[in-house]
Amino acid sequence: MKLRNKILLIFLLIAQLPVLLTGFLSYHISRKSLEQETISFMIATNLLKSTRINQWINDATEDIVYTGNLPFLRAQLTEALGKSTTSGITQKQYVEDLHYDYLLPMVTKGRFVELFILSPSEGQVVFSTDKQQEGKIQNNLQYFLQGREKTFVDTIRYSMTLQQPTLVISAPIKDKRGELVAVLAGRLNLKELSAIMEERSGLRATEDTYLVNAQNYFITEPRYGKDFALRKTVYTVGVQTVLQGQSGTSVYTDYRGVPVIGAYQYLPERNIAILTEIDQDEYLAPIKYLRRIIYAISGMAAIVSLLIGWMSADALLNPLKRLVEAVKKMGADHLVFTEVIPGKGEIAQLAKAFASLAHRLQQTLVSRDALQEEIEIRKETEQQLENTLIQLNRSNKELEQFAYVASHDLQEPLRMVSSYVQLLEERYQDQLDEKAQKFIHYAVDGAVRMQRLIQDLLDFSRVSTKGRPFEEVDCNSLLAQALDNLQSTILATGAVITSDRLPVVIGDGVQIVQVFQNLIANSIKFCINIPPTIHVGTGETDVHWLISIRDNGIGIDQKYAEKIFIIFQRLHTREEYHGTGIGLAVCKRIIERHGGAIWFESVVGQGTTFYCTFPKSNGGNLQIKQELS
Numbered sequence: 001m002k003l004r005n006k007i008l009l010i011f012l013l014i015a016q017l018p019v020l021l022t023g024f025l026s027y028h029i030s031r032k033s034l035e036q037e038t039i040s041f042m043i044a045t046n047l048l049k050s051t052r053i054n055q056w057i058n059d060a061t062e063d064i065v066y067t068g069n070l071p072f073l074r075a076q077l078t079e080a081l082g083k084s085t086t087s088g089i090t091q092k093q094y095v096e097d098l099h100y101d102y103l104l105p106m107v108t109k110g111r112f113v114e115l116f117i118l119s120p121s122e123g124q125v126v127f128s129t130d131k132q133q134e135g136k137i138q139n140n141l142q143y144f145l146q147g148r149e150k151t152f153v154d155t156i157r158y159s160m161t162l163q164q165p166t167l168v169i170s171a172p173i174k175d176k177r178g179e180l181v182a183v184l185a186g187r188l189n190l191k192e193l194s195a196i197m198e199e200r201s202g203l204r205a206t207e208d209t210y211l212v213n214a215q216n217y218f219i220t221e222p223r224y225g226k227d228f229a230l231r232k233t234v235y236t237v238g239v240q241t242v243l244q245g246q247s248g249t250s251v252y253t254d255y256r257g258v259p260v261i262g263a264y265q266y267l268p269e270r271n272i273a274i275l276t277e278i279d280q281d282e283y284l285a286p287i288k289y290l291r292r293i294i295y296a297i298s299g300m301a302a303i304v305s306l307l308i309g310w311m312s313a314d315a316l317l318n319p320l321k322r323l324v325e326a327v328k329k330m331g332a333d334h335l336v337f338t339e340v341i342p343g344k345g346e347i348a349q350l351a352k353a354f355a356s357l358a359h360r361l362q363q364t365l366v367s368r369d370a371l372q373e374e375i376e377i378r379k380e381t382e383q384q385l386e387n388t389l390i391q392l393n394r395s396n397k398e399l400e401q402f403a404y405v406a407s408h409d410l411q412e413p414l415r416m417v418s419s420y421v422q423l424l425e426e427r428y429q430d431q432l433d434e435k436a437q438k439f440i441h442y443a444v445d446g447a448v449r450m451q452r453l454i455q456d457l458l459d460f461s462r463v464s465t466k467g468r469p470f471e472e473v474d475c476n477s478l479l480a481q482a483l484d485n486l487q488s489t490i491l492a493t494g495a496v497i498t499s500d501r502l503p504v505v506i507g508d509g510v511q512i513v514q515v516f517q518n519l520i521a522n523s524i525k526f527c528i529n530i531p532p533t534i535h536v537g538t539g540e541t542d543v544h545w546l547i548s549i550r551d552n553g554i555g556i557d558q559k560y561a562e563k564i565f566i567i568f569q570r571l572h573t574r575e576e577y578h579g580t581g582i583g584l585a586v587c588k589r590i591i592e593r594h595g596g597a598i599w600f601e602s603v604v605g606q607g608t609t610f611y612c613t614f615p616k617s618n619g620g621n622l623q624i625k626q627e628l629s
Helices: 003-068 071-080 091-110 142-147 189-198 237-242 283-330 346-366 368-429 434-465 475-485 485-494 511-525 583-593 620-627
Strands: 114-120 125-128 157-160 164-166 168-174 178-187 209-211 248-253 259-267 273-278 471-474 497-500 505-506 532-539 545-550 598-602 608-615
Touching: 003 071, 003 091, 003 114, 003 168, 003 178, 003 189, 003 209, 003 248, 003 259, 003 273, 071 168, 071 178, 071 273, 091 114, 142 168, 142 178, 164 189, 237 248, 237 259, 237 598, 368 434, 471 475, 471 511, 475 485, 475 497, 475 511, 485 511, 485 598, 505 511, 505 608, 511 532, 511 545, 511 583, 511 608, 583 598, 583 608
Parallel strands: 497 532
Antiparallel strands: 114 125, 114 178, 157 164, 168 178, 209 273, 248 259, 259 273, 471 505, 532 545, 545 608, 598 608
């Protein structure tokens, strides 16, 4: 591919990637937000309307129960349905009185379309606000059978007699002795139910809420249907799901065949389902508009980036062409470079560099003595570097000797301070108050900690100076020695330690035992689980053996990956975990002496795995490390 095309492609990618990435994220975040907002709106709508339905039915039920418990109504029904009447009043007159005094006013209010009273034994309609229903036998219907015992709310059904959907509520009417006198029933005016379903917030243009019964029939008219109530069935995904007793939301095709997002809720006490749906085209309209804007911005960015890329390519390629021609001419004219490219840009600097290179090459060809002199200077510099390395090695050994001597000299006065303070405590214990004894304890503890720090410092300095020559050692026996040294700690904590079959490596066996001991002791110390569980594993690469020590301890934050291997660095206070903070530094120095590396992988609260590598042979750099040590 030509350079110009590469430049244009690079500019196009630089311009398009941020736009496309930002557009992609904006599109999906906005879609998710709109979808969640729409779902919340529909769920709230279902909840509100189901509450309205239950309240409407409960209010009607209370009306039926209240009317059935009216003393005058019970008295008149007892008299009207008895074998004889008093005061010469006929049953027909009682019927008229009941009709006008109690039942008709309730129908007039609009909540019921019909109220009727059934005889207790035959289920005959003896009184009704609809005269055409009087005399009919309803003894096989649930509202009569259930209404004899308790208040009963029937499911919404299609009445073949009335040729319309009905919802009947019934309740028993009993006399003072508690004996059944009659059953009072009322057919609710389902226009109120339809009115509840037709109420809309106005926030969504295609908002549609309707009810479906267990037989997949519409109970109320959907927004885009006509004469659907208990006449047509619906088998959409939302309806099928909700009739299985599951409430939720999903995207599917509605009864019109239009893609919608729907929220559905099952009302088990009514054995019906309520669904609210909104057309996908409506709630996705802002997203589609955003997508068009993103496409437009992307197209504009592409055009602008291509124009800028074209101009940048011209600005870059024209001087490059001149430079290439000049270099070709330089080869033909015996390293004479005459092209001058104006400006201060990189290509102009490159032309100057070519001119300088040509001049230097000419000088090199003319004077070989200068080249030989440069070689001598380099040799002298290398000799100085070698001398410096020797002096640095000698200085390191002197520093290690100084640390050793200073540590010995420091320990003696510390032992003296500790001994005399303890002697002071023993002899004058009865004369010292609690505060003085506490001060003595602090002094002794500080001296002991200082001795431990000095001893650890000595151990650290001896890693290189007192190490043994390398030889083949079996890591299985070295691990066993380390576990013997930690036996009391293992028994005290109940630690469970397992291992794979470990390899034979080239190294200092004493120091490798110290590495095992330090790492396992740390795993036990920093474990909050009882018992600590530790596994020593192995692996290999082409040039290294890999040994791992995995525990179930408190874990280490990865941000401390370097800090924990620095001498005297601690991640916890002495009150939380004892120690001087030198163990891992010693391990790191031992592993590096062996030509390997040490690191860890950890998840806070889930344990840590330390990894150590050992070379499979002791050649090269490893041999140099032994000689220096």
